[in-house]
Amino acid sequence: MGLHCVSNQGVFIDRNEVKVLEIYGYRGRDRELRQVTCFLREMRFLQVMKVEIDADDDNKKLQLINHLLALPIRSSKFQIQFFSTFNWFIWSYETDVCIVHKCLEESVG
Numbered sequence: 001m002g003l004h005c006v007s008n009q010g011v012f013i014d015r016n017e018v019k020v021l022e023i024y025g026y027r028g029r030d031r032e033l034r035q036v037t038c039f040l041r042e043m044r045f046l047q048v049m050k051v052e053i054d055a056d057d058d059n060k061k062l063q064l065i066n067h068l069l070a071l072p073i074r075s076s077k078f079q080i081q082f083f084s085t086f087n088w089f090i091w092s093y094e095t096d097v098c099i100v101h102k103c104l105e106e107s108v109g
Contacts, residue, residue, distance in 0.1 A: 018043045022050045028064040040071055050081045 021039055026032055040046065051068060055061045065082050 015042045016045055019045055020048045020050070021046060022052075024052045025054045026051050026064065026068075027054050028067060033067065036068065037071055040073060044074060046074070046078065048079045048081060050083065053082055053084045055084070 021043065023032075023036070026036075036049075036051075039049070053061050053064050055064060061084060068080060068082075
């Protein structure tokens with residue numbers, strides 16, 4: 001099941017059906033943090049949350065990642081995947097391990 005919302009209007013979805021949540025352009029604003037907290041609390045079957053971090057410097061990216069990792073979760077099998085332009089950071093609560101994947105930009109010539 002996928003959901004893509006491009007407006008500020010509310011959308012109703014059955015929280016028991018959501019297993020993967022993707023968030024794009026996350027900047028750590030208060031409203032965004034409240035929404036993510038609500039998602040984590042209400043979506044009982046959520047397994048993976050993918051978050052695109054929208055920050056220019058590495059310190060800000062790290063700060064946003066740490067704020068999200070500090071939120072309460074429901075399951076040790078839950079995974080948060082962070083990504084920005086060319087990097088993926090996957091955090092597993094089950095093993096307390098962070099895996100970093102660096103993606104190289106391929107030049108087309």
